[in-house]
Amino acid sequence: MSRRARLTLLWIGLAAFGVAMAIAFTGLPGFGGTFHPYRDLAVVATFAHATANGVSSINFDQRGFDTFGEETILFCAVVGVATLLRPVHRERRREVRSGGRVLESTSLLVYILFPLTLVLAADVVTHGAITPGGGFQGGVVLSTGIHLLYVGGRYTLLRRLRPLAWFEQGEALGVVLFGALGLAGAALGSALFANFVPQGQLSDFISAGTVPLFNIAVGMTVCSSVVILLAGFLDQALAIRSDPGTQGDPPDADSKEEAAA
């Protein structure tokens, strides 16, 4: 296709897109209006199951199956990235020296913030059903909190404090737990991902039935996913170097290694 034809095609596409967007935007309800049919239905359902945090109720109670799909997407994406980032046979792992030059104020901040972040993450996960937050947010906070050790210049301590095998299993366990809770809803309740646990009093710590359990499952998966993801990137950036001896390998050496593997 010539450049002129491609440009014409682009402009036709852009014009159609613009017209469609203009029609869509003129049909939107006004910003901050009072017409919210989805909210009216969702909030009633939220209070019916004694869940104080509407967002958590929607995510884990009202549309649990969608969230299961999202969690599976995250799981698969992290598995893919971990596969791409693993060291291949032309790379070697070198020893990473801990320390380097870290400002004293930075390490002081890390010492103060490290325990605070872990406590905050536990709080966000466990109170996911009653205050803003939940498994996803708490899991990410927990994993970033663990990586504060790297900011403080203690990569070796981070590696020791973060047994990757545990997190690999924790990630899978979270997904399995989520699915099992959904199946339990089908077995003990009315439908797949139904809220089959007694819901208790609105805004009590133990309330909202299955929502806190889902939060814990998601927290496990998300925290483990982010830890595995960052571990792959940290490993590539700090520890893995290409092996200079194997750069000019004859092609048959490659195939031999592949056959062995």
Place this chain on the structure above:
Amino acid sequence: MSSGFLTNALIAVSLTLVLVGAAVVVFTRPPSKQAVVLSVYGILLSIFFVTLQAPDVALSQVAIGTAVVPLIVVLSIRKIASIRDEARSEREGEQS
């Protein structure tokens, strides 16, 4: 209606900050600086979410957009720099 006006003003101010921040991210050329600017932009965006009464989204944004994504970008830049260094030292080794 003064509280409604205040809320609208707050939304307008934070939306303006988000737009300016997005422009700064786009027009920052060196990727290493862009990662830091992106992190600041993540904070602006999470403030915007708070003014729109979406604290759940703001929490996710602050953790992912301000901490994890810029860290991944910086680590990737570091890896690329180390690959370039190795290629250069190898070329020099061959010449000598």
